[in-house]
Every structure is written in structure tokens, then in C-alpha cells.
Amino acid sequence: MTEPDVDRVAARLRQQLADQLAAAGRLHSPGWRAAVEAVPRHELVPRFYAETDAPGLTTWVPITPELVGLDEWLRLAYADETLITQFGGREIDWADPQPVSNAHPTSSSTLPSLVVRMLEDLRVEDDHTVTEYGTGTGYSTALTCHHLGDVRVTSVETDPHVGARARTNLARCGYRPRLLIGDGLNGAPGCPPADRTIATMGVRSIPAAWVRQTRPGGLIVATLRGWMRSLGLVRLTVEDGHTAHGRFLSRDPSFMIARQQDAPESLGMLPAPDEGTNRDTRYGPEVLTAPDSGFVAQLALPHARYFSMPTDDGTVNTYVLDAGNGAFAVLTPDGEGWTVRQGGPVLLWDAVEQALAPWHAAGSPDPTEFGLTVTPDAQHVWLGAPDGPSWRLPA
Ligand SMILES: C[S@@+](CC[C@H](N)C(=O)[O-])C[C@H]1O[C@@H](n2cnc3c(N)ncnc32)[C@H](O)[C@@H]1O
16 A cells, blocks of 8 residues: 555545444534544554453554554554553553553553544533643544644643653644643643543542633533442533532443552452451342442442452352451352451441442432532532432542
């Protein structure tokens, strides 16, 4: 393929991607459609890792034109897939790229259907300014520049190597937004409040700086994450620079968590076999893994994580541990039900049961029935209405 061929094929693939996103109900506005059809994702993400569907450990393989050929490279660059560009905060050795397993992706070009959906959810108007947190490859930054113009777009990236690469690639494609390097949890230093704020990394709660740096009446679209799972996508209206409120738009989207908020490496100490007190419980570990009850359990256990481990007799126990305060709950199958052994300063499984009770009473709704209120003192996720049952997010 010659260079003009690459351009022609890429343009056709962009149009196909736009058709696909529109057919899936993710892309509605002419402005965002024009951006998807124009922004050359293959130039912003010229080499990346793609997840394989082989069974077993999650494995990613390197993708460059040299490794897979121009056709396949372009096809993958315009697939509705996340393209990974960094693992474990370390730069990839592109001189000798190898398959990677069991790794922790730390930068990527997010799934286009998710990025576009979030941009649509942002409800931008032509004269709006947007601040984005998590520049990554710059793909979503470029879409926003194409729609609103470079001068209306600011993007913040914490990793200097990632930020520098995005700056170079964006400039090569003709986009020159304001790009800042720094911890976006502290906002965008020196920038006036924007009409819209969007985050393409997950956060445990909404940073106060994002509320301060969004104009009153403006919107914030972000994904909330816990250490056990993603909570989902929220859209908040800012009231006065200190308070904001809104609802969850969906549970599904999951972003890599802000680097500064990643869970501690250690899951915590396993309790001794005679530690804690036993009781029966009707809930087993499935409430942690099922989509909607898992959302509620994450709210009830903001600092905990869990894993399952077989004992010598083959029984599989599930350990729920809070590494911060040493609290634990161990679930063991017991006939039709479960036994829980709990200990430490907080009774973790009691907290899960107390959170599930009002949720069941409300008919076990999905996360779109939940909302979030942000005040200078605390952030609460509520069920139904702001005065309904609520759970505090970690500060
Ligand atoms: C999923 S990627 C962003 C995808 C990007 N918007 C795109 O379209 O390519 C998330 C990015 O957030 C960055 N990030 C993580 N924590 C951050 C923080 N505290 N402030 C700013 N960026 C952060 C990561 O380094 C990573 O590049």
C-alpha cells in the first residue's frame, strides 16, 4: 500500500466506524460524527497492544504495520476496541515488542464507542470550552478539538512520556489544544472554569478541583471506580463551584483508575483460622460479582477487596479484606447457604447486608436509579433521591 492508499483506506474505515457507532446508538450529533470521520486514530496510536481472545491469562500482542501488515494494522486501529499503549507505567520497548500477559494497562486509546458516548453525554454547544483529564493517546482530545476548535480544549495527563507523545502526534495531525502535564486530581492549574469537564480515567470520588473548575451550570462526565469494580458513568451539574449533583448514566463503562488512587499492592493479612465470629448469612460471594448487587457491595465496602481460595478439603472460601484497617469477612459454603466469619474494627459483611436491604426493598434497580451529590464536606451516592438511602464515597 502506498501512502495515498493508507489515507484512502483509513478514511473508509473511519466512515465504517462512524456508521457502526451510529447504528449502536452511540453517535447522534453531526459534530461528533464529523469528528469520528476526520480524526486519524492510526496516526495518534501508530503502535499498540491488542488483547487476544485466547483462553487463560489475559494476553496482549503488539500491533505495528511491520508486525501484522498495513491492512490488519489499519483494521485494528479503527476497530471498536481499546488499544493499549502502556503497561505498569513503563514505556514499551518498541525495538523488540513481545506479547504481554497478566499485566496492568496504564494508558490506552479507549474503546471508541465509550469515548463517543461520553462526548455525546457531555452535551456540548459550539461555543463551549472543555477540560479533559487523561489525555492518553490524544484520540478523544483530537475528537474534541475537531468539534469545538483547539482554543476551546484543555487536556491534562499525569505521565510525562504519554503526554509528550500525545503532544507530538496531535500536532502532526494539526491539533494544538492546551496540554498540561500533572496530576489531574488537582485540576488544570491556571485554567479558567470550563463549560464542560470530562475524565477518561476512573476516580474514587469527584475531585474538588473539577467542581471548582467547571462553571456554575456546567457539566462533569466521569466514571467512578472502586477497588473491587467500576461503579459506572455519572453526569453531574455543577451548582456553585463547590457542589454538584447528578445521576449514574450506566454501570458498564470501566476506565483505568487514576494512578494516584490505585489500590495498595497488598490485599491485607489473612485472618488466623480462629479469629472473628461466625454466623449464617443468606448472601454468598455472588453478590460481589453480580452486576447490580456488585455495585451496591462496592458502595458498602469502599476500601475492601476480595479473592477466593480453595482449602485442603476442596472447599472454596472467599476472603473480603480491608488492608487499611485489618477488617475481614470469610465466606464459606454451608449447605444451601453460607457461613461468614468476621473480625476487625468494621463488620464488612454486615455492611454489605445493610446496603443490600434497601436496594432489594426498592426492587433491586440498576445503577441508573442511583445519583451522586458532591458537597465541600462529603460525597454521597444515593438511591432514588438525595434523601434516600446513601453511601459515602472515599475522600
Ligand atoms: C484510558 S487512558 C485515556 C484515553 C484517552 N482519552 C484517549 O482517547 O486515548 C487514561 C489516561 O489517564 C492518565 N491518568 C491516570 N491518572 C491520571 C491523573 N491523575 N491525571 C491525569 N491523567 C491521568 C493515564 O496515564 C492514561 O494515559
